[in-house]
Amino acid sequence: xxxxxxxxxxxxxxxxxxxxxxxxxxxxxxxxxxxxxxxxxxxxxxxxxxxxxxxxxxxxxxxxxxxxxxxxxxxxxxxxxxxxxxxxxxxxxxxxxxxxxxxxxxxxxxxxxxxxxxxxxxxxxxxxxxxxxxxxxxxxxxxxxxxxxxxxxxxxxxxxxxxxxxxxxxxxxxxxxxxxxxxxxxxx
Amino acid sequence: xxxxxxxxxxxxxxxxxxxxxxxxxxxxxxxxxxxxxxxxxxxxxxxxxxxxxxxxxxxxxx
Numbered sequence: 001x002x003x004x005x006x007x008x009x010x011x012x013x014x015x016x017x018x019x020x021x022x023x024x025x026x027x028x029x030x031x032x033x034x035x036x037x038x039x040x041x042x043x044x045x046x047x048x049x050x051x052x053x054x055x056x057x058x059x060x061x062x063x064x065x066x067x068x069x070x071x072x073x074x075x076x077x078x079x080x081x082x083x084x085x086x087x088x089x090x091x092x093x094x095x096x097x098x099x100x101x102x103x104x105x106x107x108x109x110x111x112x113x114x115x116x117x118x119x120x121x122x123x124x125x126x127x128x129x130x131x132x133x134x135x136x137x138x139x140x141x142x143x144x145x146x147x148x149x150x151x152x153x154x155x156x157x158x159x160x161x162x163x164x165x166x167x168x169x170x171x172x173x174x175x176x177x178x179x180x181x182x183x184x185x186x187x188x
Numbered sequence: 189x190x191x192x193x194x195x196x197x198x199x200x201x202x203x204x205x206x207x208x209x210x211x212x213x214x215x216x217x218x219x220x221x222x223x224x225x226x227x228x229x230x231x232x233x234x235x236x237x238x239x240x241x242x243x244x245x246x247x248x249x250x
Contacts, residue, residue, distance in 0.1 A: 004220050031219070038211040039218035041225045043233075111216050152211050 006031075007111055007120045008085035009045065012072070014121070021068045023050035026106035027124040028092065028133065033145055035109070036127045036154040044081045044088040048103050048125065051093050058093050065091060098136065098167040102129035128159040135164065135172050143180055150182065161186045 016022050026032070029046030051061050066082060069075070074084050081088030094100050106123040113119050125133075131149050134142035149155045164173050170187060177184040213221075 004216065004223055006219050006223065031222075034218045034222065035215050036211075038207050039213075039222050041229065042222060043226070109215065111219070112214065113216055152208060154211065 003113060003118065004111075005086040006045070007113055007118070009087045009089065010111065010120045010122045012069075012074070012084050013047065013089070016065065016068065019068070021065055022091075023052065024103060024106075025049040025123065026103050027122060028102070028130070029090075030145070032125040033130050033149075035124055036130070037145070037148045037152050043079050044090050046090045046092055048099055048106075049091050049093055050103060058095070061093055062091050096167075098129070098132060098163070098169075101163070101166070102126070102133065105129065126159070127155040128163045131155050131160055132163040132167060132169055135169050135176055136167075138172065138176070143176060146176060147180060147182065150185065157186055 013022075013025060017025060025047050027045065028048045029044075030040075030042040031045050051065075069082055069084065074082060076083040078088045079090075081090040083089070092099075094103055102125050106125050106129075109122055109124055111120045111122060127149065131146055134146050164170050164186070174184060174187060176182070210218075
């Protein structure tokens with residue numbers, strides 16, 4: 001396996017965590033989805049992060065992260081993300097019970113790059129949480145992603161049902177099915 | 189006269205099988221493929237950004 005830039009991005013994120021700048025983090029969004037479904041082009045890396053600061057605007061909460069990254073030489077912003085080793089990274093603080101559960105239950109994974117020394121450890125959201133968050137956000141591209149999960153049978157429907165019910169997303173799920181003409185495989 | 193169309197179900201089945209095969213690749217392989225795609229579209233991104241700056245408009249991305 002050839003080296004990939006994202007491994008260096010993840011090493012920087014792991015250093016942020018090791019130094020206590022961020023708490024736990026997990027890969028979210030499109031990149032998290034690529035663990036389960038076919039990969040397509042994406043511009044940035046979304047991260048769900050726990051941050052000690054309580055309340056306040058997210059960008060204010062994120063300033064200590066940006067300050068540390070600036071000190072390490074990362075100061076370019078692109079596509080609303082701060083560029084770390086070539087990848088615009090979007091930090092998304094936990095902002096709901098669904099986010100908190102998704103982060104807590106995220107899976108430990110290793111981005112395997114041929115040799116143990118080259119590999120990097122990280123965490124990524126489970127399929128049922130990627131889909132539930134997509135249901136909640138509800139943009140057209142989220143619907144496309146949900147459709148991919150269903151078509152590729154890449155999500156445990158029982159686990160997804162539990163997440164949707166726990167977080168009050170049943171109506172939104174049924175709305176997705178109705179709008180996209182998908183036969184509801186969960187609530188019938 | 190009613191037009192006659194070919195049965196393309198075999199093509200669609202092959203495409204679906206290819207999608208499933210790509211979905212089964214390792215996470216690292218998928219990230220590598222995304223990075224390769226990003227490199228290929230980078231000139232387009234830069235051109236779009238240059239146009240945005242020149243016109244003072246938005247890039248079309250939200």
